[in-house]
Amino acid sequence: MTQQAIQAASGTIEGLRQSRIGKRTVDIPKGVTVTIKDGTVDVKGPKGQLSRALPQNVSVKIEGAALTVLPTIPGRDGARFQGLARALINTMVVGTSTGYTKTLQLVGTGYRAELKGQVLNLSLGFSHPVNFPIPAGIKVEIPGDSKGTLVVLTGADKEKMGETAAKIRGFRPPEPYGGKGVRYQGEKVREKAGKAGAKGGK
Numbered sequence: 001m002t003q004q005a006i007q008a009a010s011g012t013i014e015g016l017r018q019s020r021i022g023k024r025t026v027d028i029p030k031g032v033t034v035t036i037k038d039g040t041v042d043v044k045g046p047k048g049q050l051s052r053a054l055p056q057n058v059s060v061k062i063e064g065a066a067l068t069v070l071p072t073i074p075g076r077d078g079a080r081f082q083g084l085a086r087a088l089i090n091t092m093v094v095g096t097s098t099g100y101t102k103t104l105q106l107v108g109t110g111y112r113a114e115l116k117g118q119v120l121n122l123s124l125g126f127s128h129p130v131n132f133p134i135p136a137g138i139k140v141e142i143p144g145d146s147k148g149t150l151v152v153l154t155g156a157d158k159e160k161m162g163e164t165a166a167k168i169r170g171f172r173p174p175e176p177y178g179g180k181g182v183r184y185q186g187e188k189v190r191e192k193a194g195k196a197g198a199k200g201g202k
Contacts, residue, residue, distance in 0.1 A: 017076060018079055019071075023086075024086065027093075028062075032096055036062070041053075041088075045093070049096065055084050055085045057071060058082055059072050069089065094158075103153070104153070105149060105151075107174070107183060110123060118134045119131050120132040122172075137155050137156065140153055169181075179191050
C-alpha cells in the first residue's frame with residue numbers, strides 16, 4: 001500500500017475530497033462476507049458469489065459489519081473513483097444478500113414464453129420460436145397464472161441481469177403501433193396513432 005493509500009485509510013491525506021455518496025458506509029448483512037485482496041473485491045452471500053476488480057485510486061476499510069471506501073488521491077478525480085467503488089461494492093452486497101429481480105411482459109396475440117431446461121423458448125410472432133440459452137447465475141421463472149406472458153429473472157449480478165433482460169427484450173421490442181412485443185413490466189410504451197388515427201378514423 002502506498003503512503004497516500006495509508007494516509008487515505010486514516011483520513012489524513014491533504015486535500016482529500018470525498019464523494020457525497022462514496023463516503024457513506026456499506027452495511028454488510030449477516031451471512032455476507034466481503035474480502036479485499038490484490039485489488040479485487042470478493043463478496044459471498046446466500047444468493048451467490050461475485051468478484052470484480054476495484055477501481056483504481058481507492059482504498060477499502062472493513063470494520064465489523066461496515067465497509068468504508070476512501071480515495072487515495074486528492075481532488076475531484078479521487079471523489080469520482082470513491083463514488084464508483086462504493087456503488088459497485090454496495091450493488092454486489094445487495095445482490096449476494098437479497099438478489100435482484102426483473103420482470104418482462106410479452107404483449108401480443110400468441111406471444112408466449114416456455115422453459116425447456118436451461119433454454120427459454122419464446123413465441124414472438126415469428127415463423128419460428130426464439131431459443132435463448134439462460135446465462136449462468138440467472139434464474140428464470142414463468143408464473144403459472146401468467147399463461148406464459150411474464151418472464152421473471154432473478155440473480156445476484158445486477159449488471160448481468162440488465163444485459164440478459166435487454167437481450168430478451170431486443171428479440172421483439174415494443175412496436176409503436178399497438179405496443180406488441182417484449183417490454184419491462186411497468187414500462188410505458190409510447191404508441192403512435194397510425195394512419196387511421198391521424199385522419200380522424202376516416
